[in-house]
Amino acid sequence: MGLLTLLRKLKRTDQEARILVLGLDNAGKTTILKKLSEEDITSIMPTQGFNIKSLMHDEFKLNVWDIGGQKSIRPYWRNYFDQTDALIYVIDSADKRRMEETGEELGQLLEEDKLSEVPVLIYANKQDLMSAMAPDEITEGLNLHTIRDRPWHIQGCSAKTGDGLQDGMEWIVTKINDASRARGEEKA
Amino acid sequence: MKLKRFLLRYYPPGIILEYEKRDKTREMKEIDLLHLTPETDVDVLVNQVVFEEPLISENRKPQLRRLIYKLIEKLESNESNDFYLFKILRAHILPLTNCAFNKSGDKFITGSYDRTCKVWNTVTGDELLTLDGHRNVVYAIAFNNPYGDKIITGSFDKTCKLWNAETGDLYHTYRGHATEIVCLSFNPHGTTIATGSMDNTARLWDVEAGECLHTLLGHTAEIVSLNFDTQGQRIITGSFDHTVKVWDVRNGRCIHTLAGHHGEISSTQFNYSSDLCISGSIDRTCKVWDVSSGQCVHTLRGHNDEILDVSFNATGSKLVTASADGTSRVFNTINGACQAILIGHEGEISKVCFNPQGTRVLTASSDKTGRLWEVETGDCLQVLEGHTDEIFSCAFNYEGDTVITGSKDNTCRIWKC
Numbered sequence: 001m002g003l004l005t006l007l008r009k010l011k012r013t014d015q016e017a018r019i020l021v022l023g024l025d026n027a028g029k030t031t032i033l034k035k036l037s038e039e040d041i042t043s044i045m046p047t048q049g050f051n052i053k054s055l056m057h058d059e060f061k062l063n064v065w066d067i068g069g070q071k072s073i074r075p076y077w078r079n080y081f082d083q084t085d086a087l088i089y090v091i092d093s094a095d096k097r098r099m100e101e102t103g104e105e106l107g108q109l110l111e112e113d114k115l116s117e118v119p120v121l122i123y124a125n126k127q128d129l130m131s132a133m134a135p136d137e138i139t140e141g142l143n144l145h146t147i148r149d150r151p152w153h154i155q156g157c158s159a160k161t162g163d164g165l166q167d168g169m170e171w172i173v174t175k176i177n178d179a180s181r182a183r184g185e186e187k188a
Numbered sequence: 189m190k191l192k193r194f195l196l197r198y199y200p201p202g203i204i205l206e207y208e209k210r211d212k213t214r215e216m217k218e219i220d221l222l223h224l225t226p227e228t229d230v231d232v233l234v235n236q237v238v239f240e241e242p243l244i245s246e247n248r249k250p251q252l253r254r255l256i257y258k259l260i261e262k263l264e265s266n267e268s269n270d271f272y273l274f275k276i277l278r279a280h281i282l283p284l285t286n287c288a289f290n291k292s293g294d295k296f297i298t299g300s301y302d303r304t305c306k307v308w309n310t311v312t313g314d315e316l317l318t319l320d321g322h323r324n325v326v327y328a329i330a331f332n333n334p335y336g337d338k339i340i341t342g343s344f345d346k347t348c349k350l351w352n353a354e355t356g357d358l359y360h361t362y363r364g365h366a367t368e369i370v371c372l373s374f375n376p377h378g379t380t381i382a383t384g385s386m387d388n389t390a391r392l393w394d395v396e397a398g399e400c401l402h403t404l405l406g407h408t409a410e411i412v413s414l415n416f417d418t419q420g421q422r423i424i425t426g427s428f429d430h431t432v433k434v435w436d437v438r439n440g441r442c443i444h445t446l447a448g449h450h451g452e453i454s455s456t457q458f459n460y461s462s463d464l465c466i467s468g469s470i471d472r473t474c475k476v477w478d479v480s481s482g483q484c485v486h487t488l489r490g491h492n493d494e495i496l497d498v499s500f501n502a503t504g505s506k507l508v509t510a511s512a513d514g515t516s517r518v519f520n521t522i523n524g525a526c527q528a529i530l531i532g533h534e535g536e537i538s539k540v541c542f543n544p545q546g547t548r549v550l551t552a553s554s555d556k557t558g559r560l561w562e563v564e565t566g567d568c569l570q571v572l573e574g575h576t577d578e579i580f581s582c583a584f585n586y587e588g589d590t591v592i593t594g595s596k597d598n599t600c601r602i603w604k605c
Contacts (some may be wrong), residue, residue: 149306
């Protein structure tokens with residue numbers, strides 16, 4: 001994937017949906033992406049920049065951008081906001097110490113103009129760990145019920161085992177489908 | 189008219205005559221020696237040049253002979269040396285985009301997803317300047333070569349900025365494009381800037397005044413490549429609408445639309461004489477076009493996947509293509525024959541270029557390596573290993589003895605021989 005391919009991925013097309021995957025460092029974004037594309041997940045390094053994967057899901061071509069989550073590079077997330085059809089926000093459910101921080105980052109994302117009305121899927125990752133908070137607890141803790149300006153959904157999952165990942169993707173694809181149908185009706 | 193002195197141009201080889209007119213003003217005249225090779229019969233060439241050029245008198249022949257030998261020596265330089273890793277520059281906190289040298293090669297610049305462009309000292313590897321001000325990815329960058337005292341940066345923030353290459357001061361921000369700027373160039377005199385955008389237009393800007401001189405309207409999809417010709421009179425733009433357009437720089441009018449590709453254009457270039465241009469396409473072919481007639485001269489086939497980059501050598505006698513099929517191919521420009529297939533990369537090749545001497549090809553690949561190839565045989569001479577992620581860009585300096593590679597791994601590497 002050279003620079004030219006990156007430019008081609010910038011284009012908005014009706015055939016490809018663009019999905020942005022964000023979250024704190026060590027939330028498991030890259031692992032989720034690799035698991036979804038059935039790649040080896042044994043040695044994953046912190047993402048210094050970004051990874052792009054094309055996934056097929058029920059006839060849908062999904063163009064998924066996984067962006068590094070370290071604090072120093074979070075200010076650059078907005079580089080990637082344009083043309084986003086759906087946001088996946090990944091939370092390390094076992095990292096209670098940083099639950100507040102991840103909530104704040106999510107809150108800021110939901111206030112971004114370029115992401116307004118973009119459906120958001122929250123993956124409550126690492127459910128395979130004993131210490132993981134349940135999706136309900138996270139919903140409560142982060143006041144997710146106050147999100148009213150867009151479709152949202154929280155999905156418990158484990159990138160390690162793959163549990164819950166497909167359920168989340170189903171939800172995303174349904175929402176993207178709804179949106180593109182609405183756009184089609186507007187045109188008509 | 190009186191000849192005052194000779195100047196040499198190494199790549200492509202040529203002799204520049206500085207002469208005095210009757211009114212005592214001085215002018216330059218270029219004699220291109222594009223066909224010069226180490227096998228050239230120098231005495232025959234000297235006689236021919238003196239015969240054709242009234243400015244050069246018989247008694248200048250010995251001097252002219254010495255100059256031509258010097259040009260030949262330059263064509264043969266660095267031939268046998270290997271490149272070694274000179275420095276790793278932890279350049280940026282996010283992936284690099286493009287990189288470029290100034291003419292003398294003592295400085296180079298890198299663009300990045302971290303929204304900056306950095307200026308580097310090639311000799312020491314020191315970071316000289318950080319050009320900070322864009323609000324999104326710095327994608328396209330260029331020096332105003334041959335002068336090298338200014339830098340332009342084109343960004344996903346829709347603007348182009350002009351900087352002082354010595355101090356890093358921002359001279360001007362050119363606003364007007366509706367979406368990302370992804371290609372740009374100075375004209376050869378450094379007076380005009382051309383920018384190409386995902387908004388389907390290209391724009392010409394006056395460097396001094398900062399005004400938009402012309403908006404080049406006509407493409408129906410993103411413009412991803414543009415080049416001035418050697419004289420700066422015409423510009424070509426390559427677009428995702430499958431066409432290349434030739435424009436008149438003076439009035440911004442489209443002279444020709446070069447149609448025939450069946451997929452997006454990925455890369456374009458003029459040859460040195462600017463009578464031909466080439467276009468690489470996602471349709472797996474490269475086309476050679478006659479610029480004045482707008483006719484396709486050759487369609488170069490053979491790649492099994494998208495062509496991602498194309499490049500002429502300095503004289504324009506050969507061209508090279510880079511493909512997603514992991515190979516590069518060297519073609520003879522005149523007859524369109526494939527002269528070498530460069531096989532060895534384990535991933536797509538996204539950038540390719542000749543060294544200034546035209547003896548080697550440099551390729552950059554998603555397999556994290558850069559490679560150097562012998563043009564005549566197609567043999568891989570060297571694998572530049574070390575990057576930990578794919579290489580997005582690469583360049584030779586003007587002497588051909590230094591290479592830089594810019595990678596998605598956030599580093600830039602300097603290789604010397």
